[in-house]
Amino acid sequence: xxxxxxxxxxxxxxxxxxxxxxxxxxxxxxxxxxxxxxxxxxxxxxxxxxxxxxxxxxxxxxxxxxxxxxxxxxxxxxxxxxxxxxxxxxxxxxxxxxxxxxxxxxxxxxxxxxxxxxxxxxxxxxxxxxxxxxxxxxxxxxxxxxxxxxxxxxxxxxxxxxxxxxxxxxxxxxxxxxxxxxxxxxxxxxxxxxxxxxxxxxxxxxxxxxxxxxxxxxxxxxxxxxxxxxxxxxxxxxxxxxxxxxxxxxxxxxxxxxxxxxxxxxxxxxxxxxxxxxxxxxxxxxxxxxxxxxxxxxxxxxxxxxxxxxxxxxxxxxxxxxxxxxxxxxxxxxx
Numbered sequence: 001x002x003x004x005x006x007x008x009x010x011x012x013x014x015x016x017x018x019x020x021x022x023x024x025x026x027x028x029x030x031x032x033x034x035x036x037x038x039x040x041x042x043x044x045x046x047x048x049x050x051x052x053x054x055x056x057x058x059x060x061x062x063x064x065x066x067x068x069x070x071x072x073x074x075x076x077x078x079x080x081x082x083x084x085x086x087x088x089x090x091x092x093x094x095x096x097x098x099x100x101x102x103x104x105x106x107x108x109x110x111x112x113x114x115x116x117x118x119x120x121x122x123x124x125x126x127x128x129x130x131x132x133x134x135x136x137x138x139x140x141x142x143x144x145x146x147x148x149x150x151x152x153x154x155x156x157x158x159x160x161x162x163x164x165x166x167x168x169x170x171x172x173x174x175x176x177x178x179x180x181x182x183x184x185x186x187x188x189x190x191x192x193x194x195x196x197x198x199x200x201x202x203x204x205x206x207x208x209x210x211x212x213x214x215x216x217x218x219x220x221x222x223x224x225x226x227x228x229x230x231x232x233x234x235x236x237x238x239x240x241x242x243x244x245x246x247x248x249x250x251x252x253x254x255x256x257x258x259x260x261x262x263x264x265x266x267x268x269x270x271x272x273x274x275x276x277x278x279x280x281x282x283x284x285x286x287x288x289x290x291x292x293x294x295x296x297x298x299x300x301x302x303x304x305x306x307x308x309x310x311x312x313x314x315x316x317x318x319x320x321x322x323x324x325x326x327x328x329x330x331x332x333x334x335x
Contacts, residue, residue, distance in 0.1 A: 004045075011039035061091040062304060063111035065104060065121040065131075066145075068096040071248055072276040073293050074122075077146065080297025081120060088305055099186065101126030105134065112138055118304045122146040125188030141307040145300040147190045148317065155303040157318040159291045161191055161273075164322035165198025165243075166205070168271050168289050171324065172241045173206045175331050177269060181232045181239035183218035183225050183249040192220075195245045195273060214239055218249040225252025233260050240268060241330075247274035250286065265331035275325050285327030292320050 004018045011018065013036060020028050021036040028036070039045075064081055067074060078094065085092045095111055097104035101124045108131050111119065119142040123131065128149075135142050144156035172180050182199050185192035196215065203210045213235070216228035225244055229252065232238055244250035250272035257264055264270045264284060272279075275290035299318055306313055326332065 007036065007039045007043060007045050010043060011036045060089065061093060061114065061116050062118040062120065062301075063108070063114070063116040064092060064094045065097050065108050065111065065119060066094065067099040067122065067124075068094065069099075071246075071274075073247065073274045073291060076293040077122075077297045080294030081145075081301055082297075083294075084298035084301035088301060090301070090305070097122075097124055099124050101130050105130035108134060112140070116140070118142060118308045120145050120300045120304055123149070125186065141304060141311065143300045143304045143307065145296060148194075148319075149190060150317075153315045155307055155315050155317075157296055157299045157303060157320070158191070159296065159322050160319045161194035162198040162201065164289045164324075165195045165245075165273065166202045167324055168273070168287075169199055169202035169243060170206070171287075171330060172243070172269060172271065173202065173208065175241075175269065177239075177241040178208055179211070179214065179237065179239040179241075181229075181242045182215045183228045183242070183244040183253060184215055185218065185220040185245045185249070187217060187219075192245065199243065218244065218252065220246050220248055222248045222252040222255070225249030226256045227252070229253040229256035230260070233257075233262065238268075242268055242270050244270070244272040247272055247276050247279075247288070250274075250288075254282070254286075264329050269331045270329045279325065280327055282329070284329045287327045287330040288325045290323045290325050292322070296320055 004022070008014060008018045013032060017028060017032065018036055021033050062085060064078070066078065082092055093111060093114060093116065095107035097107055104124045104127060108119065112134070119135065119140055121142060122145050142154070144154060146158050148156050148158045169180060184196050199215065200210055214232070216231055218224035218228040225248060229242065232242070233256065242253055244253050250270070253270060257268060262268050271287045273289045275288040279286040279288050303316060303318070
């Protein structure tokens with residue numbers, strides 16, 4: 001029988017890294033994960049999740065279906081889920097959905113084959129047609145995380161997207177900005193929709209009209225944020241402030257502004273949803289909406305454990321508040 005030690009030697013990594021790839025207990029860089037998987041295929045390594053569960057003294061295993069992009073928000077969310085699952089004595093298997101509904105459905109089917117007792121998922125757009133029927137057929141307890149689905153009576157936990165967006169746009173308006181551009185996220189996701197609603201609501205509260213041309217889709221990616229920002233810069237009456245609805249798009253916006261010689265905040269103020277560890281290392285520091293991502297992950301595990309122990313419990317939707325991290329990119333002195 002091929003061992004993890006042999007796989008580690010062939011892949012040029014530590015045994016613990018192989019374990020994390022096999023068991024989904026930690027996020028592993030894509031290139032490293034692919035190297036480990038190649039070594040397992042080459043050597044014919046066979047994973048035995050049942051044996052692992054017995055050796056750990058428990059066979060309660062839950063699954064996590066989520067995009068494992070390197071965005072710091074997702075990393076911290078996954079860490080929060082992993083820590084709480086470990087504290088509760090649950091084994092955790094993580095699969096990458098790639099934010100694609102078809103791949104998500106295949107990944108969840110693989111989790112079901114491992115006989116998981118519950119699932120936490122940040123659903124991709126289109127999950128209701130492909131993944132949801134599968135969960136219902138198996139009567140599997142599940143919790144939605146990050147992406148709230150208001151019309152479904154299910155357990156779910158996320159942040160106050162609309163209220164947080166209103167707060168950050170209110171702040172820009174208080175600084176005198178009346179033309180504020182927005183880079184919105186992946187179309188169809190509740191997070192994208194709620195943040196656009198918050199943008200509209202803040203303008204309405206201030207008695208300002210919304211110019212729909214100032215809202216461009218950046219698709220939650222760095223490249224999308226860069227392209228959308230470049231398009232906004234071509235306007236004759238371009239915005240004086242910009243709100244990126246996630247941190248990846250904010251990085252793209254900074255790249256576009258720098259390439260165009262637009263100084264932040266002197267020429268254009270910039271704010272973003274999602275804080276990240278190096279946001280205060282930019283010059284100027286980036287003003288952001290910070291989500292309690294680890295707390296969201298932990299709460300998701302708590303909701304799932306409650307559902308597993310009591311299938312008839314009334315479903316709960318939990319919204320956690322966000323916090324604005326005031327720095328200099330918005331045009332005011334950091335607090």
